[in-house]
Amino acid sequence: ETGVTQSPTHLIKTRGQQVTLRCSSQSGHNTVSWYQQALGQGPQFIFQYYREEENGRGNFPPRFSGLQFPNYSSELNVNALELDDSALYLCASSLDFGGGRDTQYFGPGTRLTVL
Amino acid sequence: GDSVTQMEGPVTLSEEAFLTINCTYTATGYPSLFWYVQYPGEGLQLLLKATKADDKGSNKGFEATYRKETTSFHLEKGSVQVSDSAVYFCALYNQGGKLIFGQGTELSVKP
Numbered sequence: 404e405t406g407v408t409q410s411p412t413h414l415i416k417t418r419g420q421q422v423t424l425r426c427s428s429q430s431g432h433n434t435v436s437w438y439q440q441a442l443g444q445g446p447q448f449i450f451q452y453y454r455e456e457e458n459g460r461g462n463f464p465p466r467f468s469g470l471q472f473p474n475y476s477s478e479l480n481v482n483a484l485e486l487d488d489s490a491l492y493l494c495a496s497s498l499d500f501g502g503g504r505d506t507q508y509f510g511p512g513t514r515l516t517v518l
Numbered sequence: 519g520d521s522v523t524q525m526e527g528p529v530t531l532s533e534e535a536f537l538t539i540n541c542t543y544t545a546t547g548y549p550s551l552f553w554y555v556q557y558p559g560e561g562l563q564l565l566l567k568a569t570k571a572d573d574k575g576s577n578k579g580f581e582a583t584y585r586k587e588t589t590s591f592h593l594e595k596g597s598v599q600v601s602d603s604a605v606y607f608c609a610l611y612n613q614g615g616k617l618i619f620g621q622g623t624e625l626s627v628k629p
Binding site: 461 | 522552554561562564567607609611614615616619620621
């Protein structure tokens with residue numbers, strides 16, 4: 404069984420640029436959630452995708468957007484990067500039958516630095 | 519809104535000491551509760567979970583009991599090892615697709 408994988412591991416961008424982060428869900432999982440973890444803080448929910456549709460969104464501006472593909476992999480896109488976007492971005496996958504309550508398993512994260 | 523509060527760290531213990539990390543929550547309804555662990559430079563690993571009141575989650579010697587009357591889910595281990603040094607996060611799942619995390623508690627175990 405393959406776990407959750409994310410790419411790239413590290414990324415450095417400059418303010419105003421755009422970035423795309425990628426996530427492959429654990430085998431058999433159909434739901435992907437994205438979280439932002441600032442240094443020394445707990446993860447904050449960005450959004451969740453279930454069957455290629457957004458299934459919930461946290462308190463993040465529209466410049467944070469996402470996609471889920473038919474194979475259940477996912478992308479997180481951030482436009483107009485700001486210095487405060489520097490964080491560890493975590494992807495989590497789960498097997499959800501619509502109730503949204505199944506356990507989420509996390510990938511290793513992508514460390515984004517915005518200069 | 520829903521929230522999770524953890525005891526502040528860092529917590530420093532000697533090897534084989536008893537560990538307790540306090541976690542309390544505020545939520546409507548009947549959330550599921552989790553403990554995740556994060557080793558330096560890594561993502562989160564699920565440590566244990568409980569989905570209803572009085573459930574006890576356990577894994578690798580760690581335990582936590584879902585106490586609805588005190589809205590708590592304290593993490594315990596009888597004898598910690600150096601390899602347990604990490605940051606521990608308490609989290610709840612209620613609705614809307616999201617886990618809500620506490621701020622994390624750093625544990626340092628000295629030989």
